[in-house]
Amino acid sequence: MTKSRTTFSDVLDVLPELFPLCTRGTQVYEFLEQICSRTAIGSGFAKNNSDQFGSFGQIYFPFKNMGAVSSLDLFGLDEMILFSVYWRLRERYKTFADLGANLGLHSLLASRLGWAVSAYEPDPETFSQMSENFLKNEVSVASHQCAVGSVDGMRSFTRVRGNLTGSHLSGAKQSPYGDLDEFEVRVQNFRSILQTNDFLKIDVEGAEAELFCSTSIADWETAEAVMEIGSEENATEIFLHLKRCPGLNVFSQKRGWDLVDTVQDLPTHHREGSVFISLANEVPFLKVSSPEAMP
Numbered sequence: 001m002t003k004s005r006t007t008f009s010d011v012l013d014v015l016p017e018l019f020p021l022c023t024r025g026t027q028v029y030e031f032l033e034q035i036c037s038r039t040a041i042g043s044g045f046a047k048n049n050s051d052q053f054g055s056f057g058q059i060y061f062p063f064k065n066m067g068a069v070s071s072l073d074l075f076g077l078d079e080m081i082l083f084s085v086y087w088r089l090r091e092r093y094k095t096f097a098d099l100g101a102n103l104g105l106h107s108l109l110a111s112r113l114g115w116a117v118s119a120y121e122p123d124p125e126t127f128s129q130m131s132e133n134f135l136k137n138e139v140s141v142a143s144h145q146c147a148v149g150s151v152d153g154m155r156s157f158t159r160v161r162g163n164l165t166g167s168h169l170s171g172a173k174q175s176p177y178g179d180l181d182e183f184e185v186r187v188q189n190f191r192s193i194l195q196t197n198d199f200l201k202i203d204v205e206g207a208e209a210e211l212f213c214s215t216s217i218a219d220w221e222t223a224e225a226v227m228e229i230g231s232e233e234n235a236t237e238i239f240l241h242l243k244r245c246p247g248l249n250v251f252s253q254k255r256g257w258d259l260v261d262t263v264q265d266l267p268t269h270h271r272e273g274s275v276f277i278s279l280a281n282e283v284p285f286l287k288v289s290s291p292e293a294m295p
Contacts, residue, residue: 006039008075012054015084019286020256022081024272033077040075055087056112060136064103064129066164073165074105078273081253082201082226083109088285090114093198093224099148099190099211100203102165104130104141111139118197122147122157122185123167146186148193148204150214157185165205172206173230194219202227203270209237217245217279224278232268239263251276251283 011032021028044051049062064071086109096110101119103126111117111134119134119141121127127145134141147157147169156170161179170182190211194200202208202225212227229235242250242260250260253273259282260266260275267273276283 005042006035007052007054008039008043008080009052009054011036011039011080012084012087015081016088016285019081019084022077022273023254023256029077036075036077036080040072043075045075046072053109054083056083056109059108059112061103061105061108061133067160067162069163069165071103074103078253078270079105082106082274085226085285086110086113089199092284095197095199097193097197097200099193099200100205101130101143102126102203104133106201107141108133108137108139111141115199116142118142118144118193120144120146120148120188120193122169122187123159123164125159126164126167144188146188147207148190148211149187149207150190150210151187152189153187154184155187156182158182168205169207172204172210190214191219194223194225197223199223200225200227204228206230206234209234209241212238212277213241215245217248220245220248220277220279224276224280224284226274226276228270228274229267230270235266235268236263239266247279249278249281251278257283257286 018028023029045061046063050058050060053059061071090113093115096115096117098107098119101107101121104119107117107119121130124145131143149155158168158170158176159181160166160176191214194215200223202211204211208227208229229238242248251257252260252265252267252275254267255265
């Protein structure tokens with residue numbers, strides 16, 4: 001009997017039951033990570049450019065080499081966890097901002113949920129491919145060719161040719177190496193985006209502390225976010241600012257989505273997963289049996 005391959009639907013369906021167990025270093029995490037890798041390699045995204053992506057439907061997402069990584073890496077376990085969270089909370093939000101949109105996969109899937117989506121990507125080459133992906137999938141996304149920072153303006157941007165997912169606002173990462181391009185990009189201030197969206201995905205390659213520390217608790221009254229943290233320095237800055245904002249909570253995937261109590265609870269690398277930022281006292285996606293509206 002021929003064994004059928006694991007599909008994205010299979011992965012997305014099982015993940016909600018395993019959210020608290022999906023912490024790096026556990027056998028569950030390692031097993032699921034291997035499954036996600038094999039699923040991506042065997043999918044249409046590696047061959048025919050399109051595939052069925054669970055309840056999100058058929059999506060077109062052509063293979064793209066980005067140096068040390070490729071577009072298939074965008075379907076890793078940590079990303080799949082976020083996609084499953086999006087689906088689980090699809091009735092909770094109406095607007096979504098994708099900061100560090102890259103090729104637009106998060107924006108594409110968010111748009112399929114019926115959310116009004118804004119995508120922010122500063123690299124003109126990546127922005128062009130992202131826009132083509134939106135066009136091919138016939139989704140409506142407000143696309144902004146700009147970076148996000150604490151203030152409006154123009155800043156230097158570093159493109160990392162050897163790993164385009166690591167491109168960043170110049171100075172946000174210490175000692176970038178390899179073939180680098182530097183050029184000016186437009187920057188939009190973070191608070192204006194935060195105040196006009198229900199939900200944000202923040203993957204800004206080293207600028208996350210700058211963004212988070214520019215906010216007050218009032219800015220989070222109508223918004224929640226998932227965010228990557230890429231260094232110990234950023235984790236420390238974020239934790240110190242969190243202590244200055246009583247009532248604002250951060251939950252860490254590194255701790256099975258438990259509330260952050262110490263700086264050690266925060267991730268310091270994208271491989272340690274994301275955090276969820278909210279005024280709520282618990283993450284809404286662990287106990288949801290049916291979609292809820294955000295209070």
